[in-house]
Amino acid sequence: MSGPAFRSTHTLLEVSQLSKTYAAGDKALDDVSFSIPAGQVVGLIGPSGAGKSTLIRCINRLVEPTSGTISLSGTNITGMSTSELRSVRRRIGMIFQEYALVERLSVMENVLSGRLGYVSFWRSFTRHYPKADVQKAFALLDRVGLIDHASKRADALSGGQRQRVGIARALEQDPELLLIDEPTASLDPKTSRQIMRLLLEICNEQHLPAIINIHDVVLARQFTERLIGLQAGRIVFDGSPAELTESVLTRIYGEEDWTTLDHETEAA
Amino acid sequence: MAEVNEGAAAPSARSDYSRYPGTFKPPAILIQRAWLRRTLWIAALVWLVLALSTIEVNWVRVAEGMERGWRFIKGFLTPDFTSRWKDISAGLVESLTMTMTSTVAGVLLSVPIGIGAARNVAPSVVYYLCRSIIAVSRSLQEIIIAILFVTMFGFGPFAGFLTLTFATIGFMAKLLAEDIEDIDESQTEAVRATGASWLQLINYAVQPQVMPRLIGLSLYRLDINFRESAVIGIVGAGGIGATLNTAIDRYEFDSAGAILLIIIFIVMLAEYSSGFVRKWVQ
Numbered sequence: 275m276s277g278p279a280f281r282s283t284h285t286l287l288e289v290s291q292l293s294k295t296y297a298a299g300d301k302a303l304d305d306v307s308f309s310i311p312a313g314q315v316v317g318l319i320g321p322s323g324a325g326k327s328t329l330i331r332c333i334n335r336l337v338e339p340t341s342g343t344i345s346l347s348g349t350n351i352t353g354m355s356t357s358e359l360r361s362v363r364r365r366i367g368m369i370f371q372e373y374a375l376v377e378r379l380s381v382m383e384n385v386l387s388g389r390l391g392y393v394s395f396w397r398s399f400t401r402h403y404p405k406a407d408v409q410k411a412f413a414l415l416d417r418v419g420l421i422d423h424a425s426k427r428a429d430a431l432s433g434g435q436r437q438r439v440g441i442a443r444a445l446e447q448d449p450e451l452l453l454i455d456e457p458t459a460s461l462d463p464k465t466s467r468q469i470m471r472l473l474l475e476i477c478n479e480q481h482l483p484a485i486i487n488i489h490d491v492v493l494a495r496q497f498t499e500r501l502i503g504l505q506a507g508r509i510v511f512d513g514s515p516a517e518l519t520e521s522v523l524t525r526i527y528g529e530e531d532w533t534t535l536d537h538e539t540e541a542a
Numbered sequence: 543m544a545e546v547n548e549g550a551a552a553p554s555a556r557s558d559y560s561r562y563p564g565t566f567k568p569p570a571i572l573i574q575r576a577w578l579r580r581t582l583w584i585a586a587l588v589w590l591v592l593a594l595s596t597i598e599v600n601w602v603r604v605a606e607g608m609e610r611g612w613r614f615i616k617g618f619l620t621p622d623f624t625s626r627w628k629d630i631s632a633g634l635v636e637s638l639t640m641t642m643t644s645t646v647a648g649v650l651l652s653v654p655i656g657i658g659a660a661r662n663v664a665p666s667v668v669y670y671l672c673r674s675i676i677a678v679s680r681s682l683q684e685i686i687i688a689i690l691f692v693t694m695f696g697f698g699p700f701a702g703f704l705t706l707t708f709a710t711i712g713f714m715a716k717l718l719a720e721d722i723e724d725i726d727e728s729q730t731e732a733v734r735a736t737g738a739s740w741l742q743l744i745n746y747a748v749q750p751q752v753m754p755r756l757i758g759l760s761l762y763r764l765d766i767n768f769r770e771s772a773v774i775g776i777v778g779a780g781g782i783g784a785t786l787n788t789a790i791d792r793y794e795f796d797s798a799g800a801i802l803l804i805i806i807f808i809v810m811l812a813e814y815s816s817g818f819v820r821k822w823v824q
Contacts, residue, residue: 334735336731336734336735359737360737360738360739361737362737363734363735363736363737364736364737365737366735368732368735368736370728370731370732372728374728374729374731374732375729375732376729376732376733376746376747376750376751377726377729377750377751378750378751378753378754379746379750383746387733387736387738387746388736389736390733390736390737390738390739390742390746391736391737391738392737395739395741395742395745398738398742398745398746399741399742399745440732443732443736447736447737
């Protein structure tokens with residue numbers, strides 16, 4: 275792992291002119307372009323239905339973009355065949371709003387499922403993972419504070435614990451990029467902050483870039499160094515948290531008393 | 543907030559609701575047009591009356607039948623397990639063998655067909671193929687299949703085994719496919735996002751979600767297959783049904799009663815234990 279002194283600033287993710295129109299005719303994304311340098315954590319904000327979820331799902335092609343290109347460290351993702359897709363998906367870790375753990379599998383199996391893109395079907399079927407993978411999984415569970423829960427079933431854990439397993443699963447992939455979809459939407463304010471802090475710590479430790487899709491403006495401001503505002507499928511803001519003024523928020527979310535909203539969210 | 547209607551803000555201040563309507567009519571849920579609704583009711587009633595009027599009851603025959611029925615019930619109340627025990631036990635063993643083998647074979651075959659018939663995991667060509675296999679299996683009643691297989695392979699339990707396997711495929715594959723279509727897609731999405739292959743996706747995201755139901759359904763099918771083995775035996779597919787049929791043909795209602803009691807006992811046992819296992823595998 276490279277220390278802060280050796281941090282490169284090359285472009286890791288390049289999204290250009292990305293558009294997505296769903297079969298029903300809804301235009302979810304409209305000519306979206308941005309790039310992310312290695313190691314940068316970006317908050318993606320915007321109202322429900324602005325296309326935040328669609329955007330991050332286009333990046334690992336869980337959603338098929340209609341047009342535009344996405345490239346990760348120079349490899350073009352949009353042109354890939356289904357079989358090539360497997361090797362690029364494993365380079366992109368994803369963390370979900372409702373944790374999306376496989377409820378009836380153990381914590382350990384959930385974390386090890388992060389290696390599915392690397393191991394053969396037979397190895398994964400017999401749960402006979404390479405020693406290094408298992409060791410890494412234990413180390414990650416230790417990092418997120420769940421090493422004692424390794425053999426519990428995922429549905430026996432609390433919300434915050436499940437999200438930690440989700441984080442460990444994503445990191446088990448040895449990702450070059452994290453896509454994080456509303457990581458705190460199902461958690462209480464205190465746990466939300468703990469999870470955000472953990473995510474940011476890990477991203478900083480590993481110099482790992484991330485796109486965090488988040489509707490909570492306060493959390494986004496507090497934890498990310500760059501914010502991208504999405505409104506009706508278009509980028510309407512791209513800048514630092516300090517630049518996110520009330521008029522910008524109005525442009526993203528529409529007319530509202532922003533000081534009160536901030537206050538309420540803080541108190542919740 | 544712009545959304546709130548200011549005029550309706552504080553009704554408690556002066557309870558004056560007079561500007562709101564005081565009555566409301568629940569909407570017709572199924573059929574909006576009144577004439578169509580009435581026509582359908584009248585049509586159903588006419589059908590019922592016609593159907594009832596065409597039933598002919600021969601009361602002399604009923605009186606005779608009562609007598610025979612009573613003999614049957616008396617035999618049932620004084621079951622004779624001993625005098626035909628050799629036939630009964632042979633039939634039972636045959637039935638239990640048929641039940642077990644056909645359930646295992648049927649479940650093994652229905653798993654791939656069920657996966658193929660789930661729209662969310664199978665490509666559409668495979669989907670339609672598997673759905674048609676299920677449709678064929680379900681549209682043919684066990685008795686008809688049994689008659690076909692008895693004609694093809696002769697009397698005996700092999701025809702019964704094939705019949706029950708065939709019927710199990712339609713039943714299990716359909717219910718399994720429906721369960722797969724109902725799974726939590728977020729878990730599938732998460733496993734797909736790790737770069738999992740299709741087989742790994744089935745093993746990691748689908749299997750854990752449907753396994754309890756698959757086990758429950760298999761046990762349920764096991765006891766259906768046992769009951770069916772008694773029915774298809776009557777058309778020559780071996781097993782306890784064949785023994786039962788012979789007993790009835792010989793007017794040995796006490797032996798028939800014994801056989802029926804054994805069937806009831808085994809079905810109840812299967813019912814009870816499958817309920818227990820289903821709770822345990824959740």
